[in-house]
Amino acid sequence: xxxxxxxxxxxxxxxxxxxxxxxxxxxxxxxxxxxxxxxxxxxxxxxxxxxxxxxxxxxxxxxxxxxxxxxxxxxxxxxxxxxxxxxxxxxxxxxxxxxxxxxxxxxxxxxxxxxxxxxxxxxxxxxxxxxxxxxxxxxxxxxxxxxxxxxxxxxxxxxxxxxxxxxxxxxxxxxxxxxxxxxxxxxxxxxxxxxxxxxxxxxxxxxxxxxxxxxxxxxxxxxxxxxxxxxxxxxxxxxxxxxxxxxxxxxxxxxxxxxxxxxxxxxxxxxxxxxxxxxxxxxxxxxxxxxxxxxxxxxxxxxxxxxxxxxxxxxxxxxxxxxxxxxxxxxxxxxxxxxxxxxxxxxxxxxxxxxxxxxxxxxxxxxxxxxxxxxxxxxxxxxxxxxxxxxxxxxxxxxxxxxxxxxxxxxxxxxxxxxxxxxxxxxxxxxxxxxxxxxxxxxxxxxxxxxxxxxxxxxxxxxxxxxxxxxxxxxxxxxxxxxxxxxxxxxxxxxxxxxxxxxxxxxxxxxxxxxxxxxxxxxxxxxxxxxxxxxxxxxxxxxxxxxxxxxxxxxxxxxxxxxxxxxxxxxxxxxxxxxxxxxxxxxxxxxxxxxxxxxxxxxxxxxxxxxxxxxxxxxxxxxxxxxxxxxxxxxxxxxxxxxxxx
Numbered sequence: 001x002x003x004x005x006x007x008x009x010x011x012x013x014x015x016x017x018x019x020x021x022x023x024x025x026x027x028x029x030x031x032x033x034x035x036x037x038x039x040x041x042x043x044x045x046x047x048x049x050x051x052x053x054x055x056x057x058x059x060x061x062x063x064x065x066x067x068x069x070x071x072x073x074x075x076x077x078x079x080x081x082x083x084x085x086x087x088x089x090x091x092x093x094x095x096x097x098x099x100x101x102x103x104x105x106x107x108x109x110x111x112x113x114x115x116x117x118x119x120x121x122x123x124x125x126x127x128x129x130x131x132x133x134x135x136x137x138x139x140x141x142x143x144x145x146x147x148x149x150x151x152x153x154x155x156x157x158x159x160x161x162x163x164x165x166x167x168x169x170x171x172x173x174x175x176x177x178x179x180x181x182x183x184x185x186x187x188x189x190x191x192x193x194x195x196x197x198x199x200x201x202x203x204x205x206x207x208x209x210x211x212x213x214x215x216x217x218x219x220x221x222x223x224x225x226x227x228x229x230x231x232x233x234x235x236x237x238x239x240x241x242x243x244x245x246x247x248x249x250x251x252x253x254x255x256x257x258x259x260x261x262x263x264x265x266x267x268x269x270x271x272x273x274x275x276x277x278x279x280x281x282x283x284x285x286x287x288x289x290x291x292x293x294x295x296x297x298x299x300x301x302x303x304x305x306x307x308x309x310x311x312x313x314x315x316x317x318x319x320x321x322x323x324x325x326x327x328x329x330x331x332x333x334x335x336x337x338x339x340x341x342x343x344x345x346x347x348x349x350x351x352x353x354x355x356x357x358x359x360x361x362x363x364x365x366x367x368x369x370x371x372x373x374x375x376x377x378x379x380x381x382x383x384x385x386x387x388x389x390x391x392x393x394x395x396x397x398x399x400x401x402x403x404x405x406x407x408x409x410x411x412x413x414x415x416x417x418x419x420x421x422x423x424x425x426x427x428x429x430x431x432x433x434x435x436x437x438x439x440x441x442x443x444x445x446x447x448x449x450x451x452x453x454x455x456x457x458x459x460x461x462x463x464x465x466x467x468x469x470x471x472x473x474x475x476x477x478x479x480x481x482x483x484x485x486x487x488x489x490x491x492x493x494x495x496x497x498x499x500x501x502x503x504x505x506x507x508x509x510x511x512x513x514x515x516x517x518x519x520x521x522x523x524x525x526x527x528x529x530x531x532x533x534x535x536x537x538x539x540x541x542x543x544x545x546x547x548x549x550x551x552x553x554x555x556x557x558x559x560x561x562x563x564x565x566x567x568x569x570x571x572x573x574x575x576x577x578x579x580x581x582x583x584x585x586x587x588x589x590x591x592x593x594x595x596x597x598x599x600x601x602x603x604x605x606x607x608x609x610x611x612x613x614x615x616x617x618x619x620x621x622x623x624x625x626x627x628x629x630x631x632x633x634x635x636x637x638x639x640x641x642x643x644x645x646x
Contacts, residue, residue: 006138007034008112008126016096016103018638024092026069034115035069042071048091048113048123053130059572060098065123067091090564091123097562098569099125102636114138129159129184132253159256159352160376161282164264166357167380168418170426173356176380177260181354185242186258189235191267193365197274202233204297231301235259236276241305241312243351244339248314254350264355268365279347280374286349287323291335294345302342314340320348359419360452382408385424386578391436391493394486396502398493400427400436406497410461411453420453438484442477446492450474461495464488536644537629544644547625551584552603552614554632554639559607561638567610577631581618588613 015024037044048065052058067090095101101109110126112134126134165173189200209228215221233241236259243257270277281289294302305312318336321327323346327335331343338344355375382404389400401424408421427444429436451474454461463472464487470476477488493502536544537553545553555574559565567587574585583594583602591602591613602613619625629641 005034006112006114008110008135010110011101011103011107015092016101016106018096018102018636034113035121044069046121048121050094051114051122051124053124053126053134057099057125059576063094063098063568063572064566065090065094093562093565094569095125097565097637098573100636101125129256132250132255133183160354160378161286161349161351162280162353162374163376163378164355164357165378165380166359168382168421168423169358169360170423171380171382172385172423172425173358173380174262175425177354177356181258181260181352184256184258185246186260187235187239187242188260188262190262191264191269191272193267195267195272197272197276198234200234200236200272201274201276201298202231202237202301204229205232207232231297233301235261237298237301239351239353240345240347241302243348244306244318245312245314247320247348247350248316248318250350251319252349254348256350256352259351259353261353261355263358265357265365265367269367269371273371276345277371277374279345280353280371282347282349283324285323287320288345288347289324291324291327291338291344291346293330294342298345299342303340306340306342320346323348380423382418382421382423384578387424387434389429389434389436391441392438393490393493393502394438395504396490397435397505398497398502400424402497402501403493407449410496411449414454414457422448438486438489442484442489446477446489447474462492463495464491535625537625538642538644540638540640541642547619548616550619550625550628550641551580552605552616554628554641555585555612555614556605558637558639559605565607567607567612570605570607571612573637577628580624580628581615583613583615583618585615586613 035044035046037046046067046069048067050057050060050063050065052061095111106127108128110128110131112124112126114122114124116122124134165177167173206227207230208225209230210223211226211228212220213222213224239257239259243254246257247254249255273280275292278290278292279288283289304310306314318340320336320339321334324335329335329338329343331338333341333343335344335346339346384401390397391400391403404422404424404426411421412418422445426448427436427440429440450459450462459472462474462476463470464476464485477485477492479485490502535547537547537550538544539550539553539557542557543553555570558574559570562570571585571587577584583591586594586602588611601615601617603616605612605614619628626643629643632639632641
């Protein structure tokens with residue numbers, strides 16, 4: 001084989017199982033033909049370098065992974081060496097505990113190793129959706145590359161074909177969808193109260209068109225603009241045609257086509273989808289279970305789009321005779337022919353329909369249970385994204401996440417619900433800035449709180465005048481010249497977050513740098529705590545610890561469970577949770593550089609001779625320990641935290 005080579009393999013059933021008895025095994029073709037080492041050695045080491053394909057894995061770029069291979073059979077098979085306490089190899093540990101892959105989510109995905117001309121080995125994780133593009137990239141960009149594919153099976157559906165992202169406004173639902181779909185053909189539409197079938201699928205509309213004018217002799221004498229009626233395709237039809245076009249080209253490895261519906265509950269779904277509703281029933285193969293008849297206008301439009309020279313010309317004839325069980329054509333034709341000629345509508349298995357829904361708006365058009373059953377639902381919760389945004393108030397500032405946390409407590413008390421809470425992205429600063437201006441804060445945040453949350457309830461939060469008899473009104477946030485009243489904004493913020501959280505810029509930055517710099521006792525309480533509590537936590541049903549030691553004990557247990565993991569991997573993994581406190585996890589260099597780096601604030605953990613420091617203060621009574629518990633329990637890290645209320 002050529003020196004310039006890449007080997008690609010789909011994950012086997014046991015590769016992503018977090019069990020020491022199920023090894024990560026590489027077959028003879030890998031070991032004999034691909035890797036360069038002495039075949040007589042019973043144990044060999046191959047050094048891999050991880051190369052990310054998506055932004056979320058960028059922080060692991062160039063991470064070294066030591067692949068130890070032990071001979072397991074005379075035919076040349078080798079398994080990734082069981083050098084962990086539970087028998088996990090480093091490569092398996094990397095996939096499971098760093099990239100957080102699992103059999104349930106990633107069984108249709110791939111990994112690849114690229115052998116360079118310099119004798120280096122690059123490791124790639126390849127989601128199913130990137131598979132074909134990944135191969136094309138190497139073929140096109142890498143000279144004389146040999147591509148070998150092992151364990152190739154018919155690919156199934158991994159991602160949810162129909163999925164609704166829901167949550168409070170500003171939680172990043174659209175952002176998450178965009179991040180997942182940005183590499184693929186995506187058509188977006190937004191539902192609203194006037195949306196209907198014609199605005200979703202298409203309809204004949206009057207358009208201006210230049211048409212010839214003929215004289216008495218039958219010859220064209222002029223041209224003039226006239227109103228004609230033309231079928232105008234809308235979002236669904238464009239996505240439908242695009243998906244079939246891609247399917248005709250790639251078959252079961254066809255590129256995905258996404259249809260994204262923003263604010264799906266702001267429109268009447270029953271009216272908008274009409275008989276398309278039936279297509280949302282998908283079989284295990286990803287195709288619609290029940291095809292539907294197309295009306296004559298739609299039929300003609302689809303047929304004209306698919307024919308040679310059409311807007312969505314098919315590269316090959318469709319071959320989907322097995323897509324629908326026991327299909328009988330009403331036209332005496334095949335299913336493929338009926339689809340190509342627009343007689344029936346059928347969603348292909350590469351058409352993904354994703355949508356967003358703000359829980360605060362769910363009463364606009366209630367979605368019935370039959371419609372809901374045809375979708376997967378993904379909740380996007382409110383969380384600190386860690387961008388460090390702040391609200392400007394004259395020469396002072398308020399941390400945005402601090403405000404979000406505190407105002408959400410008041411919203412929950414007022415509404416007894418999470419639906420009206422603010423997400424992190426509810427209000428964003430201008431591009432290339434981290435500061436939300438006073439004008440934007442009043443116009444977007446305060447107006448929403450006043451009009452949609454508190455107006456018909458307890459509005460005392462909006463009392464910003466010192467006059468006892470002053471009327472509580474939204475006008476108070478504007479001066480007579482219609483400019484925002486900075487002092488009124490400040491008083492409102494003080495009422496939400498407290499005077500201590502309104503600071504000058506340098507004070508705010510210093511406070512952020514020394515986040516929660518307080519002295520806590522053995523129970524994690526400080527002199528400034530509004531109330532003392534003595535809650536304890538257990539990790540994997542082990543020894544109890546107080547909230548100020550929870551992070552340290554969690555990471556210590558994580559290192560114990562993963563003895564082969566590097567300090568860098570530990571740091572990267574736990575940093576992904578965000579900075580619950582500014583010094584949550586630090587390298588020795590970061591610890592030494594911090595102004596107040598006493599051992600009372602952090603404890604050291606040794607990992608293969610490298611020291612990491614973990615915060616053991618700053619949790620107080622602000623719920624950060626509970627947040628840490630919830631974040632860790634959501635991960636597949638082998639850690640289960642339980643809270644004991646005392």
